[in-house]
Amino acid sequence: MVKKISTLALAGLLALPAMASAGAGGAAAASDIQAQVDALTRQLEQLKSEMAKVKAAPAPVSDQSSRIQALEEKSEQWDLASRIQLSGDFRARGDYYTADTKAYYPMLVPLGAGGALVPNNGLLSGGVPVQMPDAQYDNKTMFTNRFRLDMRAKALEDVEFKGRLAMYKAWGHQNNPVYDVNGSPTMLMDSNATRQPNDSILRVDRAFVNWNNIGGAPVWFSVGRRPTTDGPPNHLRMNQDERMATPTAYMDWPFDGVSVGYAYNNLFGIQDAPGRVRICWGRGFEDGLQQDLNGNNLDDTDFTGVSWDIYKKGDRFAYIQSFLAMNIFNYPASDTYDALGMTYSDVYNMPRENVGNLLHTSAVYMDKWQNLNYFGSLGWSRTDPDGSGMFNGPATGVNTESDDGYAVHVGVRYDIPDSLFKLGAEYNHGSKYWISMTPGHDDLYQSKLATRGNVYEVYGIYDIPGGEAVSKYGKAFIRLGYQHYDYNYTGSGQWGFQPVDMDELLTDPNGAQMGAPIESADQVYMTFEAAF
Known part of the structure; x- marks a missing residue:
């Protein structure tokens, strides 16, 4: 093809002297010269067209193979990425x-100025x-x-x-700055490790x-640290308008476990x-390898239960869950008393031990009417x-009776x-x-859903x-919010001590407390959030 194009070009160049000679012969030859010029122009146009085809022609097979191999390698890298x-x-x-506490009788009192803590003996001795x-306790500026x-x-x-x-x-902190009102830090445990600032x-x-x-x-199996x-x-x-996890429904606890689930379209x-x-099982507490000492070792704490999305279509959602927490303990290993060099046994003759089981059932219903979300x-x-x-x-001593609690x-949320x-x-x-x-709550200090009393939030x-969103x-x-906590009874969120009416802290011997009991609390929060 290249040889042919070259021949055409050479023929055109050789024709130029002939055309010049013809021009000397007179006007009679003008029409012949013009015809030759037109022919040469057509040949040049054909030359350009042939050159363009040469440039667009496929590469040799060996070059094609190299290009395909390079693309395949890049494709594999793209897939991995x-x-x-x-x-x-x-x-x-x-x-x-800010939190307000009520006057109370402490279970432990210091022995002299700066002395060790001892039982408040006057409670039971008639003294x-x-x-x-x-x-009042407060933290006016806490940033996280x-x-x-x-x-x-x-x-x-x-x-x-x-x-x-x-x-x-927290800003300016490299450990947990969240404290209870009695001055003990909120313990960082498996159930709140990523849910409390640390x-x-x-x-x-x-x-x-x-x-x-x-x-x-439509059956699945899942294992690992649960959502x-x-x-x-x-x-x-x-x-978060999309469902990001299992419904909370008073179970806000990160734990490790397994589940087997089944999905259906017709109920x-x-x-x-x-x-x-879903049928679920998980471990809430692992006590590790122990030597058997008089049968006083702790057993592991496990969860087992059912999590059921009864109906989920559009904005309408009905849900129920029921679980059993087995072998729960009275207090964890890194408790405040251990930090004081004391144990339950030192004060109440109550060693760290398993204390029984807890049955829990809850239900949620959600829907949306026009721009009003409600649940x-x-x-x-x-x-x-x-x-x-x-x-x-x-x-009253040890209570082995079952007690029922309700919440x-x-x-509502109105989208204007x-x-x-x-x-x-x-x-x-x-x-x-x-x-x-x-324990995995996002209320910073006190879990509002654990409150024995009332919480109002706007x-x-x-x-x-x-x-525009890029994804x-x-x-x-x-987000700007305000919460008001109004406690009716002590001990919200725990099962160790008898709950005491806030109005009877100084009239009932059971009103003795390990720390200052919160009567009310107010919290204002503001967030700047970005999801990407």
Whole structure:
């Protein structure tokens, strides 16, 4: 082809002298010269066309193979890089907190100025017990940063990994600055390791593998650290409109375990009524290798139960869960008393031990009417103590009777039409013997769902107009809220000591407390959050 083009070009050049000679012959030859020029022009155009075809011609087979191999290698690299889906969120939060306590009789009093703590003997001996006055505790400025990184990847078509790493720390602090009002730090445990501010370490918050579509059926198996925090209905006030976890329903406890689930589209013959049911088991506390010493070793604490999405379609959601916490203990190993060089046995002749089981059942219903989101949740707890007892009292001693507790939680969120604002309000109430399993709460100081009394909360959300979201995860918002805690009984969230009416702290010997009992608390918080 190249040789042919070259020949045509040479013929055209040789024709130029001939055309010049013809021009000397007179005007008669002008028409012939013009005809030759037109022919030469056509030849040049053909030359350009042939050259363009040469440039566009496929490369030799050897070159094609090299290019294909390079593309395949790049494709494999792209696949390795893109098979892990990453997302995350960041939150900066500021809190103002103040708590009022009531006058009370302490169980422990100092022996002389700066002396060791000893029992307040006047309580039971008929003498004059030491009394502690009411007081106020506050932290006017508490700032925290929280960063979470979510990841998702498939090992096989039906085997998928999901995980989340989390860092949660206070500004200017590298350990846990959250304190109870009696001055003891909130313990960092497996059940709140990524849920309480501590240091800047990135910890594993969630990590589990799902084996889906087992045998081609809508059945799955899951094992690992469970997604059991921030689920419905709490996701409404957190401005997470997609379900991010198992519904909270008074079970806000990160734990490790397994579940087997089944999904359905028709409920009890009702067409187009989708839902799913899961049977779960997990370990709440592992006591490790022990030497058998007179049968006083702790047993591991386990959970087992059922988690059932009865109906989930659109905004309508009905859910129920029931579980049994087995072999729960009276206090964890790193308790405040150990820090004081004391144990329960030193003060109450009560060694650290298992004290029985706890049965827990709760239900949630959620829906949306136009722009109004609303929900209601009910909870029931029942203690099943062994010979060591639960809800024991200094005067009444060991209590081996079962006690029932109840709770209610209701709330709304109104998404203002054609606006960037959302307004919400929530209320919850817990009875005298109510126990929630919520150490993974996101209320900073006190879990509101564990309260034996009332909590009122209002909040507003402003979605930041920062342009279009760059992914389906993208959003940024500011949240401002206020919580008021009103306690009716002592000991919210624990089962060790007898709950005492706030109005009877100085009239009932069982009113003796390990720390200052909170009567009321107020908390204002503001967050700046971005999901990506």
